[in-house]
Amino acid sequence: MMKKIFQYIDDHRDEYLSLLKEFCAQPSISTTHTGIEEMVRMVSETMRSVNVEPEIIPTAGNPMLYGELKGTGKRVLGFYNHYDVQPPEPLDEWKSDPFKPEIRDGKMYARGVSDNKGSLLARICAVDAWQKVYGQLPLNLRFVYEGEEEVGSPHLAWFAETYPEKIKTDGFIWEGGERYIDGPLQISLGVKGMCYLELRVRTAAMDAHSKHAAIIPNPAWRLVHALSTMKDRNDKILIENFYDKMDKVTGQDREYLRNLYYNEESIKNRMQIGSFINNLTGIDLLEKLLYEPTCNIAGIHSGYTGQGSKTVLPCTASVKMDIRLIPQQDPEEIAELVRKHLRKHGFEDIEVVQLSGMHPFRTNPDNPLAQTAFACAEEVYGIKPAIYRNAPGTTAMYRFCHKQNLPVLMFGVSNEASQNHAPNENIYVEDYFQGIKMITAVLKKFAGF
Numbered sequence: 121m122m123k124k125i126f127q128y129i130d131d132h133r134d135e136y137l138s139l140l141k142e143f144c145a146q147p148s149i150s151t152t153h154t155g156i157e158e159m160v161r162m163v164s165e166t167m168r169s170v171n172v173e174p175e176i177i178p179t180a181g182n183p184m185l186y187g188e189l190k191g192t193g194k195r196v197l198g199f200y201n202h203y204d205v206q207p208p209e210p211l212d213e214w215k216s217d218p219f220k221p222e223i224r225d226g227k228m229y230a231r232g233v234s235d236n237k238g239s240l241l242a243r244i245c246a247v248d249a250w251q252k253v254y255g256q257l258p259l260n261l262r263f264v265y266e267g268e269e270e271v272g273s274p275h276l277a278w279f280a281e282t283y284p285e286k287i288k289t290d291g292f293i294w295e296g297g298e299r300y301i302d303g304p305l306q307i308s309l310g311v312k313g314m315c316y317l318e319l320r321v322r323t324a325a326m327d328a329h330s331k332h333a334a335i336i337p338n339p340a341w342r343l344v345h346a347l348s349t350m351k352d353r354n355d356k357i358l359i360e361n362f363y364d365k366m367d368k369v370t371g372q373d374r375e376y377l378r379n380l381y382y383n384e385e386s387i388k389n390r391m392q393i394g395s396f397i398n399n400l401t402g403i404d405l406l407e408k409l410l411y412e413p414t415c416n417i418a419g420i421h422s423g424y425t426g427q428g429s430k431t432v433l434p435c436t437a438s439v440k441m442d443i444r445l446i447p448q449q450d451p452e453e454i455a456e457l458v459r460k461h462l463r464k465h466g467f468e469d470i471e472v473v474q475l476s477g478m479h480p481f482r483t484n485p486d487n488p489l490a491q492t493a494f495a496c497a498e499e500v501y502g503i504k505p506a507i508y509r510n511a512p513g514t515t516a517m518y519r520f521c522h523k524q525n526l527p528v529l530m531f532g533v534s535n536e537a538s539q540n541h542a543p544n545e546n547i548y549v550e551d552y553f554q555g556i557k558m559i560t561a562v563l564k565k566f567a568g569f
């Protein structure tokens with residue numbers, strides 16, 4: 121049965137590709153509020169073209185778009201995507217205009233083509249192809265489009281809480297995902313969480329001549345001493361009770377790692393590092409990357425860091441830290457553990473400010489949507505998918521899904537060199553068409569699951 125619809129998709133490549141070009145030619149930069157109204161109009165029109173009546177939901181920031189499509193079956197599937205993009209800067213590093221999509225060597229280059237207009241449209245085009253070939257969809261669909269993903273999804277939790285019936289589904293396919301350039305599609309079942317902290321210390325009323333360093337305390341040393349109690353040289357995090365609430369790594373979790381393609385040599389070469397932390401390699405390396413939390417120093421600031429020398433004794437120091445979390449770690453609890461740890465080690469003068477927090481989230485791989493996607497990926501791409509129990513990064517998935525415990529999968533039309541957020545963002549044109557086919561396969565299989 122898929123043969124017919126796959127043929128239709130192949131016969132309409134030009135049409136689907138020019139739609140993608142149109143979308144990418146329209147800037148929609150959330151952080152500078154560039155082109156948002158025009159983009160909302162374009163998304164609305166495209167929804168209408170597949171018989172979905174768009175509902176524009178205003179927020180305190182950029183509006184969200186919502187739509188439904190009734191099918192013949194009982195199942196309800198949701199698509200979550202975002203129509204906003206990152207700013208294109210630095211412009212002189214782009215080989216072509218970020219908002220004039222160009223195809224070179226089988227790849228389309230444009231800001232937003234990967235993150236995530238390509239995936240957004242692959243889903244729309246799949247619905248279009250289905251309607252043209254078979255008529256009514258075999259299941260019910262919900263479309264949720266956000267315009268503020270690139271600025272941290274400030275209204276997504278509000279949306280989920282205000283409109284629980286709109287997201288009540290048998291599962292959501294999240295914004296996007298990658299394929300290994302010479303390998304299978306990646307399907308992620310979750311994300312790490314994050315606790316973002318700033319640690320601040322002040323040791324005097326004002327900066328002083330550094331001759332006083334013999335007798336007046338230095339805040340940078342204070343901070344360095346405090347930080348050195350938080351992690352040892354083997355990368356073990358020493359914050360008391362930090363690891364207590366983490367889900368245990370199961371045999372199945374480790375089994376998934378075996379199918380991941382991770383080119384250690386090329387990453388070492390690109391990053392110019394001799395080895396990974398603790399000389400890890402193979403499954404152990406992946407286990408640390410995906411199933412362990414981090415305690416990263418994102419930036420340290422104190423005193424004079426300009427050109428040449430200045431002999432100064434600073435009075436303040438601060439450090440920004442992003443701590444990536446594993447289910448069931450909780451960002452607020454982790455911030456509290458850091459405060460407790462510092463107090464216990466005599467650093468009660470160091471203030472801990474939590475700048476943001478996101479919970480980790482994981483979907484059970486045994487649920488029908490996950491099983492559907494695994495089978496369809498193998499069918500469409502001809503190779504078993506690489507299953508990520510959780511991605512190493514973080515998104516607002518938990519805010520959206522946890523109350524209803526919705527299953528969520530991430531997969532899309534990007535590849536590991538898609539340059540999201542960076543100059544020369546791109547996808548393989550072929551991945552876009554494969555992505556459309558993948559969604560049609562999911563529609564069919566999930567409807568009958």
Ligand SMILES: [Zn+2]
Pocket residue numbers: 206235270540541
């Ligand atoms: Zn992004």
